[in-house]
Amino acid sequence: MLHDGIQTNEVGRFLLIPFLRQLGVTSLAGQLGLKSQGIPVLKDVLLWTNLLVSGKKRASKVGDLTDPGIAVSSGLPVLPDQSHLHRFLKRPATNRADRFIRAIGHRQYRIGQVNGDIISFDSHLIPYHGKTDIQKDVDGKSPVPFKAIKAHAVLDQKYRNPVYLMARYPGKTAVEIGDDLMDASMEIIPDKKILFTMDRWFSVGELLDHIRQKGQRFITLIRRHQKRIREMERIPLESFRKMTDKQGVTSIKTRLRNYNGSIRLVVVEDLTEGIRTYYGYIINDDHLSEEEVIRTYSGRWGIETWFNECSFLGINHLPSIELNEVTMHLGMNLIAYNVISAFRANLGEPFIPMNAETISEKFFKEQALIKLRNDQITVTIYGHRYKEILEPLYDNLDSKLTAKDIDPKIPWLNDHTLKFLFK
Numbered sequence: 001m002l003h004d005g006i007q008t009n010e011v012g013r014f015l016l017i018p019f020l021r022q023l024g025v026t027s028l029a030g031q032l033g034l035k036s037q038g039i040p041v042l043k044d045v046l047l048w049t050n051l052l053v054s055g056k057k058r059a060s061k062v063g064d065l066t067d068p069g070i071a072v073s074s075g076l077p078v079l080p081d082q083s084h085l086h087r088f089l090k091r092p093a094t095n096r097a098d099r100f101i102r103a104i105g106h107r108q109y110r111i112g113q114v115n116g117d118i119i120s121f122d123s124h125l126i127p128y129h130g131k132t133d134i135q136k137d138v139d140g141k142s143p144v145p146f147k148a149i150k151a152h153a154v155l156d157q158k159y160r161n162p163v164y165l166m167a168r169y170p171g172k173t174a175v176e177i178g179d180d181l182m183d184a185s186m187e188i189i190p191d192k193k194i195l196f197t198m199d200r201w202f203s204v205g206e207l208l209d210h211i212r213q214k215g216q217r218f219i220t221l222i223r224r225h226q227k228r229i230r231e232m233e234r235i236p237l238e239s240f241r242k243m244t245d246k247q248g249v250t251s252i253k254t255r256l257r258n259y260n261g262s263i264r265l266v267v268v269e270d271l272t273e274g275i276r277t278y279y280g281y282i283i284n285d286d287h288l289s290e291e292e293v294i295r296t297y298s299g300r301w302g303i304e305t306w307f308n309e310c311s312f313l314g315i316n317h318l319p320s321i322e323l324n325e326v327t328m329h330l331g332m333n334l335i336a337y338n339v340i341s342a343f344r345a346n347l348g349e350p351f352i353p354m355n356a357e358t359i360s361e362k363f364f365k366e367q368a369l370i371k372l373r374n375d376q377i378t379v380t381i382y383g384h385r386y387k388e389i390l391e392p393l394y395d396n397l398d399s400k401l402t403a404k405d406i407d408p409k410i411p412w413l414n415d416h417t418l419k420f421l422f423k
Contacts, residue, residue: 001068001072001077002072002370002371002372002377002413002416003371003372004371005369005370005371005372006068006069006072006369006370006371007367007368007369007370008067008068008069008072008367008368008370009067009069009365009366009367010054010067010069010070010073010364010365011069011364011365011366011367011368011379011381011384012053012054012360012363012364012365012366013050013053013054013069013070013073013074013364014069014073014368014370014379014418014420015343015363015364015390015394015420016053016339016340016343016364017073017410017418018394018397018401018406018418019338019339019342019343020046020049020335020339021401021406021407021408021410022111022342022401022404022406023104023107023108023111023335023338023339023342024107025042025045025046025049025335026042026411026412028045028100028103028104028107028335029041029042029044029045030042031099031100031103032045032092032096032097032100033092033096034091034092037087037091038084039076039080039084040075040412042075042411042412043074043075043076043412044085044088045332045335046073046074046075046412047070047071047074047076047079047080047085048085048088048089048332049332049335049336049339050070050073050074051070051085052313052314052332052333052336053313053336053339053340053360053364054070054360054364055312055313055357055360056314062079062080062081062082062085063081063082065079069368069370072370074412075412075413086319086320086325088328089319089320089325089328089329089332090320090322090324090325090328092324092327092328093324094323094324094327096324097324097327097328097331098166098327100328100331101164101165101166101327101330101331101334102164102184102187102188104331104334104335104338105154105162105163105164105184105188105334106187106188108161108163108338109163109188109189113159113161113338113341113342114156114159114161114163114188114189115156115157115158115159116156116163116188116189116192116194117157117158117192117194117195118156118157118158118194118195118197118296118299119154119155119156119157119163119185119189119194119195119196119197120154120155120157120196120197120198120299120300120302120303121152121153121154121178121181121196121197121198121199121202121303122152122153122155122198122199122300122303122304122307123150123151123152123153123177123201124139124150124151124152124153124307124315125137125138125139125146125148125149125150125151125170126148126149126150126151126315126316126317126318126326127146127147127148127316128147128148128149128318128321129147130147130321132321134147134148134149134169134170134321135147135169135170135171136148136170137150137170148170149167149168149169149170149318149321149323149326150167150168150169150170150172151165151166151167151307151315151326151330152165152166152167152168152177152180152181153165153166153303153306153307154181154184154185155302155303155306157197157296157299157300157302159341159345160302160305160306160341161337161338161341162306162334162337162338163184163185163188163189164181164184164185164188165327165330165331165333165334166180166181166184166327166330167323167326167327167330168323169323173204174201174202174203174204174207175204175206175207175210177202178198178202178204178207178210178211179207179210182196182210182211182214182216186214186216193215193216193217194216194217195216195217195218195219195285195296196211196216196217196218196219197218197219197220197296197297197299197300198218198219198220198300199220199221199300200220200221200222200223200224202220203220203221203222203223203282204258205256205257205258205259206258206259208220208256208259208263208282208284209258209259209260211284212259212260212284217283217284217285218282218283218284219281219282219283219285219293219296219297220281220282220283221279221280221281221282221297222265222279222280222281222282224279228280229278231254232265232267232278232280233278235250235252235267237269240267240269241290243268243290243291246270246271246272247268247269247270247271248268248269248271249266249267249268249269249290249291249294250266250267250269250290251264251265251266251267251290252264252265252267253265254282256282263282263283263284264282264283264284264285264286265280265281265282266280266281266283266290266293266294267279267280268280268281268294281293281294281297309355309356309357310333310337310356312355312356312357312360313333313336313337313356314329314333315330315333337356340356340359340360341356343359343363344359346393347359347363347389347393362385362386363384363386363390366381366382366383366384367381367382367383368380368381368382369382372416375416375417376416376417376418376419377410377413377416377417377418377419378419378420378421379418379419379420379421380421380422380423381420381421381422381423382423383423384422387422390420390422391420391422394420395420397417397418397419397420398417
């Protein structure tokens with residue numbers, strides 16, 4: 001096919017190949033420890049990644065595709081049927097799929113796509129509408145419980161890249177989930193003292209004490225029960241330092257049940273329309289100023305934005321309710337988001353703040369002719385509206401990859417290299 005040439009309307013699949021090489025997708029696929037079942041495991045990983053990047057959230061969507069670009073960029077002559085895609089997700093055991101996700105996270109850290117100084121925890125309900133009786137839960141948008149699988153995430157606050165993803169049924173406690181997320185984070189980022197930012201669901205003394213015992217730091221919102229509110233109301237008003245016309249701040253020492261010793265409570269006093277409200281942050285770092293605590297915690301909201309952004313990549317579409325299959329699907333989401341994020345970072349401003357779907361619409365759905373010429377795959381892109389931005393990025397690609405110690409040969413495309421032309 002490449003000797004004869006193909007035309008595609010999905011050139012983004014080829015634009016992302018250098019970033020798949022940077023991530024080390026070949027060795028990551030080997031981490032799964034699976035044997036080929038007709039299609040090599042690497043090409044299964046690539047195919048799932050390319051489908052998600054295209055916004056095809058379900059395996060059933062593969063039957064609607066006629067463009068050859070998705071198959072060829074994955075190293076395949078044609079697309080397999082949806083049953084093959086489902087079987088691939090089912091094959092790894094849950095612990096094997098989890099090791100795969102951890103390997104992706106560690107690779108991101110090694111190549112500088114994750115900073116690791118400050119990371120956020122959060123949980124997200126993926127609704128399930130089938131007949132199987134699984135436990136119900138509630139999210140922050142509706143008080144009505146519904147059947148769901150819970151996706152738990154760790155996000156790097158500096159680069160807004162996910163570090164680790166985990167699937168569980170509802171019913172696990174904050175301590176159980178928090179311990180798993182902390183242990184995974186420390187394995188992926190083994191050489192830093194991490195500052196964990198978490199919402200009030202994780203504000204449990206036992207969990208926070210575990211984090212302290214591991215030598216790590218944390219900031220959480222407090223749970224505003226009546227005893228805690230009365231404690232904050234008893235603080236003398238003169239103890240508050242003005243931050244704004246309506247807000248003051250102070251710090252006190254307090255105690256938490258199941259937490260060994262006293263702990264710092266940063267208290268914010270808000271006076272709006274004559275109504276005084278108190279809220280606070282629990283932190284085990286005495287060196288951060290109150291303003292730094294508030295500013296650092298505000299960065300945690302990026303993880304909630306990330307869950308919304310990943311709706312485009314299919315994170316809200318369950319392949320099944322089997323945890324091993326859902327975990328493997330989260331791994332595919334992690335790779336898909338990573339390569340879009342790396343591509344976006346290379347574009348620079350004003351594209352870095354854009355979400356994955358916008359980047360896909362602006363850059364990936366363009367026409368190209370793909371043809372093998374003299375042992376090099378030439379990708380000729382016609383009339384791309386962002387030619388001036390892309391052309392210098394992809395010019396002399398082999399040398400740029402080699403300079404980063406990345407082999408420009410593409411294993412799933414018969415070790416050919418890529419050359420991009422813009423016309």
